[in-house]
Amino acid sequence: MNGIFDGLFGNDATKVRLGTAIRTGTLPHAFLIDGPRGSGKSTLAFEIAAALGCENRESATGPLPCRRCNTCRRIFEGTFTDVKVLDKPKDKATIGVESVKEFKEDMFLSAGESDVKIYIVKNAHLLTPQAQNALLTVMEEPPSGVFILLLSESADKILTTIKSRAQYVAMERFSRQALESYLLDKVPEARTRRTSDPEGFGALLIRSEGYIGRATELFDPKESERIKAERETVKKFIAALDVRAPYSALYAVITELPTVRAELLLSLEEIGRALADMIKSKSTDGFVTTEFFLDADEARRTAKSLSQKRLLAISGILLETHDAISKNAMTAAALASLAAKIKLI
Numbered sequence: 001m002n003g004i005f006d007g008l009f010g011n012d013a014t015k016v017r018l019g020t021a022i023r024t025g026t027l028p029h030a031f032l033i034d035g036p037r038g039s040g041k042s043t044l045a046f047e048i049a050a051a052l053g054c055e056n057r058e059s060a061t062g063p064l065p066c067r068r069c070n071t072c073r074r075i076f077e078g079t080f081t082d083v084k085v086l087d088k089p090k091d092k093a094t095i096g097v098e099s100v101k102e103f104k105e106d107m108f109l110s111a112g113e114s115d116v117k118i119y120i121v122k123n124a125h126l127l128t129p130q131a132q133n134a135l136l137t138v139m140e141e142p143p144s145g146v147f148i149l150l151l152s153e154s155a156d157k158i159l160t161t162i163k164s165r166a167q168y169v170a171m172e173r174f175s176r177q178a179l180e181s182y183l184l185d186k187v188p189e190a191r192t193r194r195t196s197d198p199e200g201f202g203a204l205l206i207r208s209e210g211y212i213g214r215a216t217e218l219f220d221p222k223e224s225e226r227i228k229a230e231r232e233t234v235k236k237f238i239a240a241l242d243v244r245a246p247y248s249a250l251y252a253v254i255t256e257l258p259t260v261r262a263e264l265l266l267s268l269e270e271i272g273r274a275l276a277d278m279i280k281s282k283s284t285d286g287f288v289t290t291e292f293f294l295d296a297d298e299a300r301r302t303a304k305s306l307s308q309k310r311l312l313a314i315s316g317i318l319l320e321t322h323d324a325i326s327k328n329a330m331t332a333a334a335l336a337s338l339a340a341k342i343k344l345i
């Protein structure tokens with residue numbers, strides 16, 4: 001879809017729907033834009049904001065937003081005063097009612113630079129119920145020219161009353177092929193990696209889960225090296241699960257796992273995805289979509305020496321360990337217990 005929201009890849013149905021509504025002046029005043037981190041929510045919100053503020057928005061033929069007028073430029077730079085962004089304070093876990101109140105008061109002040117005012121709430125799933133209720137009153141009857149865009153990673157944390165007053169937009173998830181062609185076209189690091197390290201490239205593609213922003217983050221050289229090392233550890237862990245492997249092998253891998261709790265949890269989740277692939281490869285012939293291995297054949301080959309019963313048992317132990325560590329168990333003790341339980345199977 002050329003010409004509408006060109007800064008956002010794909011999401012064609014959304015682009016047509018919202019672009020047409022903006023051109024005809026019928027855009028709803030509140031949106032709930034939903035999708036995981038890196039799925040383009042913020043990009044879409046700024047495209048909508050620029051399109052609403054664009055000095056050339058009534059031109060039926062030009063691109064929307066035009067990206068050339070003064071307003072477009074400043075909205076994308078983040079210096080336009082009628083586009084306001086609320087996000088979770090760095091030192092807090094939620095967005096509280098106080099910050100929403102300030103935001104709301106601003107909505108009732110007369111428009112500053114243009115005839116529209118756009119309020120973007122990032123991480124809206126972290127708004128406390130109180131904060132959501134405070135927003136609700138203004139969403140029921142927004143002052144004229146006010147648009148509220150809630151960006152959320154999990155719509156189930158948003159009150160039904162809010163949902164009923166906002167138009168829902170789900171960000172598109174791309175197929176691996178579509179994502180691959182986008183990356184090869186736009187991300188130089190992805191091109192280099194596909195040539196120098198095809199397996200690493202494939203792994204990052206899987207980890208991107210169909211979202212461009214996520215892929216762009218992962219293809220950052222530092223992050224991609226970290227993932228490569230993590231993948232090696234996961235593979236060693238799996239090799240050590242073989243009944244014939246010595247206990248020392250399993251114990252050695254465990255000492256390689258990250259010591260920082262949050263990172264350790266991510267590594268355990270990655271092991272969990274590898275186990276899930278192997279379990280699926282044994283139980284379904286038609287299994288195609290892998291979460292860790294590059295393809296179902298690789299999962300099947302790796303799972304060859306492990307029985308389904310053993311894989312399921314290990315998977316259960318892993319879940320228990322993940323749960324204990326996320327509830328603040330001592331990491332070293334939890335991992336030692338993980339190794340001991342696997343040994344006892």
Ligand SMILES: [Zn+2]
Binds near residue numbers: 053066068070073
């Ligand atoms: Zn413009």
